[in-house]
Amino acid sequence: MDAAFAQVEALVFDMFGTVVDWRESVATGVSTHLRDYLPSLDAHEFADMWRAEYQPAMEQIRNGSRPFTRLDVLHRENLETVLDRLDIEPSTIPSSVLDETNLTWHCLDPWPDAVSGLTRLKTRFIIAPLSNANVRLALDVAKRAHLPWDAILGAEVAGAYKPEPAAYLRTVEILGLQPDQVAMVAAHNSDLAAAQAVGLRTAFVHRPTEHGPGQTIDLEPVGDWDVVANDFEDLADRLV
Template identity: 45%
Template sequence: MQHMDILNRVKADTQVLAFDIFGTVVDWHGSIMREVQALYPHVDANAFALAWRAGYQPAMARVRSGELGWTRIDDLHRLILEDLLPRFGLSHLSEAERVHLNRVWHRLDAWPDSVAGLARLKQRFTICSLSNGNLGLLTNMAKRAGLPWDCVLSAEVFRAYKPDPTVYLGVAKVFDLSPHQVMLCAAHHDDLAAAGACGLNTAYIERPLEFGASQIKDVSPQPGNLLHAHDVMGLADLLGC
């Protein structure tokens, strides 16, 4: 009964659902694997995708520490890629080929439930992205994958990367709302914990295959999250959409 009361309150209070993107709404691992396999069959596409993503947090840490000035994710992805190419026998790629490969992050496929689930949620809530990905990347991705955002928000807008509170509180500020009127929806407990510390409500979305079949994630519920959904369609069910 208590959980139902909380759920009803949240459904009444929440106006904006802000979604993490990489791994939550789109399948970065599978998408990169498929493209690398098609372009460069001799490369271990699984290892390549995992290595590229593994460079993500260290690259952002260089920005947070001040070693690098504000740098878009597109440019950080390119820095990581340059380190990867020799390791995977791809040093011979031309500049045009490198640019095309780096933009694979603009071409990520949505998880099968994402578009339909977002369309249902959009009927009741304002839905937006809240990603460290830059605006151009997120817009191109949404257009290609058919993601029906009401608004594309990015860390680029706030010139800070998650988990900086500026990003989470920035969503509420953009829409002139209190933090509790915004819910972050993500497949990453650390992202949700940081949002919750800023007063946002949180919904965990299970993505056990985010890192591929070789590294299945533990998607067990954690008590800090208000909602726990199997996928985006399941979140729509929980929120009565």
């Protein structure tokens, strides 16, 4: 086992892109719910546009201009923003349909190695998501996909969105551990950099198609991460 992990008791996981393939799942959900209202819909493009509103929405909360608001609410607002950008008046679509479309984010499929890898990692470590997803979103994803989490942690429990230091440090505190006893697992270099900056251990997992076949970011680890793995089975091979 990697020496940097000798003291580690808990692995905390980014979720969107690292555990689940949000892009394919959201494209499927959008296609199901909105095709009747958007005849020329490109579901993958729509998913990308929706995801593009994710960081700006959280930024209002990180910079203090808005109180903490759970991701379900931000996703619902962002859905209307995307429709506006496509020159579709949101009020032309029944709000019940938009609500159902928003729940697409609760029905994300895991990468094929996620459940089996997590099940192995759980034998040695506490495993929990440390996602910007709210608890109910992460819970619904886990229940549907049978992700074997020991707890649902993350931004809502910490009261702060990643990459704010408090998102990591409050999670560490709730786990009753020191920062170097917790490792952040993510497919995103920026997430690992923020976790490392406050003392957590780090594991990069390759997810080269999170953004589709033309992905240009996070194709390689860019940082001094403690472990780099091809997927969760490979991570379990290295750590369990």
